[in-house]
Amino acid sequence: RTFHNRNSVDDKGMTLYSIIHVTRNGQPMENAFWSGKVMCYGDGGVYFKPLAGGLDVAAHEMTHGVTQYTANLEYRDQSGALNESISDVFGAMVDSANWTMGEQIIKDRSSFPTGALRDFVDPHNGGTPGSQSWQPAKMSEFVNTTQDNGGVHINSGIPNHAFYLVARDLGRPKAARIWYGALSNYLTRSSQFIDARIATVKAATDLYGATAPEVQSVKNAWDAVEVYDGSGTPPPPTTKPQGTEWILVTNTDPNDPNSLYMAKTTIQSTSDYFPLSRTIVFNRPAVSDNGQIVVFVDGDYNLRALYTNPQNPQETLLDTSGVWWSVALGPGLSSLALTSKFVDTTIYYFDLLHKQAKIFKIVTQSFDAPDARTALYADALSFDPSGQFLLFDAFNEIRGSIGDTIRFWNINLLNIATGQMGSVFPPLGGDLSIGNPAFSKTSPTRFTFDYWSRSLNVDYVLAADFNTGNVGTVAGPLMVLGYPTYSADDRTIAYHTLINYQSANHDAIQKMPLQADMITGTGSAETHSIDAAFPVWFVIGTRVGVDEPAPNVPQRVMLYQNYPNPFNPTTTIRYSIPSFGLVTLKVYNVLGQEVRTLVNEQLPPGNYQVQFDALDLVSGVYFYRLQVGKYSEVMRMLVVK
Ligand SMILES: [Zn+2]
Structure with missing residues (x-):
């Protein structure tokens, strides 16, 4: 201290x-x-x-x-x-x-x-x-x-x-x-x-x-210790959705028979709402990243799907086992993640492309003891734009020896390929919890979530970047959980709250514009809907990746440290070029002998990555050299077998 x-x-x-x-x-x-x-x-x-x-x-x-x-x-x-x-x-x-x-x-x-x-x-x-x-x-x-x-x-x-x-x-x-x-x-x-x-x-x-x-x-x-100078590990690539923006809202007015609407993001009249269903919606629905399919758990814990076409929503039962609790959809309808209504440490994952199922047992990470377990069940789920990572919240209980028990919700990140999971944020003191995570639409490390105290009955909507650890306050204090959701450009967050309307408290959805950091609210919220909950901001359209025409043309030639490094046998090398030209990327051994040509072609400006497989090479130091016109840059990498 x-x-x-x-x-x-x-x-x-x-x-x-x-x-x-x-x-x-x-x-x-x-x-x-x-x-x-x-x-x-x-x-x-x-x-x-x-x-x-x-x-x-x-x-x-x-x-x-x-x-x-x-x-x-x-x-x-x-x-x-x-x-x-x-x-x-x-x-x-x-x-x-x-x-x-x-x-x-x-x-x-x-x-x-x-x-x-x-x-x-x-x-x-x-x-x-x-x-x-x-x-x-x-x-x-x-x-x-x-x-x-x-x-x-x-x-x-x-x-x-x-x-x-x-x-x-x-x-x-x-x-x-x-x-x-x-x-x-x-x-x-x-x-x-x-x-x-x-x-x-x-x-x-x-x-x-x-x-x-x-x-x-x-x-x-x-x-x-042979960690030589270099340009550092680049941040993960970003993508963004493009198309028509909508907000999916769940109706809470008992006099209205419709349960689910798709609504324009700015409401001018009741004709900006399009009813999609009359089935009870149990909790926050999931929307596919092309915006065309909604999947939700109904009041009987069954799984339902419908099209975001108000003229013909074609609602169908996907599964009638009556055990489901929450759902998330991966990009391109490639995958589905579910939790059950039981006190169950399982996340059920379905790879819809390869028709494979996997289960993941949730653990709350403990350092130095990988098998310490405090998580009892997961609830809210959210896939990142790549579908490779799933954010989820989990309810934890730590029982002390004298009957004292600590209970809290925390937010975790699951790597679907490896099964590795870890808390994105340290647990908080007292009865403070965080939950209801939802990924942003453009960054694979930014998300919004609820932060609440059960004893004080107060909630704040926060947003954070789990790579940098920066956290911002979006809205609050609220009297209910916000279930926040990012807009298509990540400049606004919509969330559930209570507002006083005609002398009574009503569920409502508000929109909060964000500051330039995209994690802090500006303080001037606008009401979107009254008698509505569980907003899901979605886009009917397609997702644009950085491999397509780059929205941000790089300012200069950059050659990044390969990742992972050291490696066995494959690694990824990333580089950026600011203008059209002949690009070569070659690998040399310590004797200066060329062992591989990875790139040798005319390329437009943009950000690129290439895989390098060293399966046939012996352990040791290798160099990779990027040449763009007259400019060249060399980095070293290490094969360890
Ligand atoms: Zn340690």
């Missing part, structure tokens, strides 16, 4: 709870973890003594909390290894007598020959590659694995060692200030090691000036 001027993990004085003697399936637990809300320590067993006995272990777990409230680094692959490394770094700063982690809790010296869990000075820590104590010290030792969330506790050795080199050079206090500046100002959820290099260089520049020896020290340290 005095050193970094930070008040508790959330910087708002959050009360910290620790639970010791935590068990797993009734057995002593060989672990400690941060649950997103509570620190939990097991009693150890074969490998470890009680884990609460390690000062650096405690600081490590609390730092996961700080990371969650700042960069919120995604807990997988390189961003996950950075998350682990940040926890080790500040753990080592608190327990500053040495450069080892966990030296107070090791019981089993045969697995941990040095008596420590991890070592910043020598990440190999007395082990050999693949053994429990060993970590890589540089990128050529990087471990590609699917275990341990992609090696988050293994590859953290590389940024750990970089931090040690800076601290050895500048002293611990300066190194810690630089790393904290990078964590709180520059690192984002998707940051890779190259981004950590760029972030710490920026943080050192902020603190000491661009020409200061401190900045050079940071660069030298990253060079030493």
Whole structure:
């Protein structure tokens, strides 16, 4: 608090709870973890003594909390290894007598020959590659694995060692200030090691000036662990829908037999409403991304579909098993996600193109303990524009040993391809919850959601970018949940509220224009509909991607760091060109021999990406060179097999 001027993990004085003697399936637990809300320590067993006995272990777990409230680094692959490394770094700063982690809790010296869990000075820590104590010290030792969330506790050795080199050079206090500046100002959820290099260089520049020896020290340290200078990981690509905009509204006036209307986004008369159904609509319907199909759960928990054609809605029952609770539709009607009405940790996913079903068991992410589970069921679902990610909210319960129970809703992101899921936002204190997420229409990382207190009976509509962690207030306080929805251009959010009309409270839908950040309301809401709920803003038309004629022509030639890197065997290389010209992209080995031509053609201006498969190449450093006219740029990449 005095050193970094930070008040508790959330910087708002959050009360910290620790639970010791935590068990797993009734057995002593060989672990400690941060649950997103509570620190939990097991009693150890074969490998470890009680884990609460390690000062650096405690600081490590609390730092996961700080990371969650700042960069919120995604807990997988390189961003996950950075998350682990940040926890080790500040753990080592608190327990500053040495450069080892966990030296107070090791019981089993045969697995941990040095008596420590991890070592910043020598990440190999007395082990050999693949053994429990060993970590890589540089990128050529990087471990590609699917275990341990992609090696988050293994590859953290590389940024750990970089931090040690800076601290050895500048002293611990300066190194810690630089790393904290990078964590709180520059690192984002998707940051890779190259981004950590760029972030710490920026943080050192902020603190000491661009020409200061401190900045050079940071660069030298990253060079030493083979994380070389580059242009950073580009943000995910964006797309936008184009066509006629509508708002789907659910009628709440009991005197009106229609249940569902499609409405123009600006209402001038009752003829701007088009009735679609008289069936009871149980909760927020889903609309396909071409705007033509609505799917919803009815009052009997059956699944129904209809066309957004008021002359001929052709409503049909899709499934009559009477068990459904909520629904989302993937792009191009490629997929469907459902939850059931039971207390059920399952999300049911149907790949409609390949006629395959999958189930995903929801977990609320706990750091360092992948099998800790607090989520009971999911509710609201929303696919991103690619259909590869699903946002959902989940109800959680953490039971304490003395009958005290913490209950809350949180918002999670599911990667459909890998099944990986994680909280996009740290859980909040007290009875505060977040839920009802809905993706924006143009960004794959921006979404809107409800934020409420049950005891105070008050709700705010918020919006956030889960990559940057920026959050804005759209509207509130409201007396009901808002179920917010983004407009087609992400410049407006519509939400459910109560308004006083003819001396009584009525359900209503309001539209709030947003500021330029697209996450903060302007404060001047406009009422769209009265006696209406569950707005869904949709577009009848098509989605325009960045691979089609680029809406934003790049200003200059850009060659980005490949992702993932290191890789085995495939990676993606992205580049941008500002004008029409002959483009070549070639791969060379360290001897300068050309091993592959990836691109060799005339291309129009735009943003491009190309896959590179190194299946037939040996492990090692390779270079890729982009040539556009007279301009060329070279980056390096690493194959690790
Ligand atoms: Zn950890």
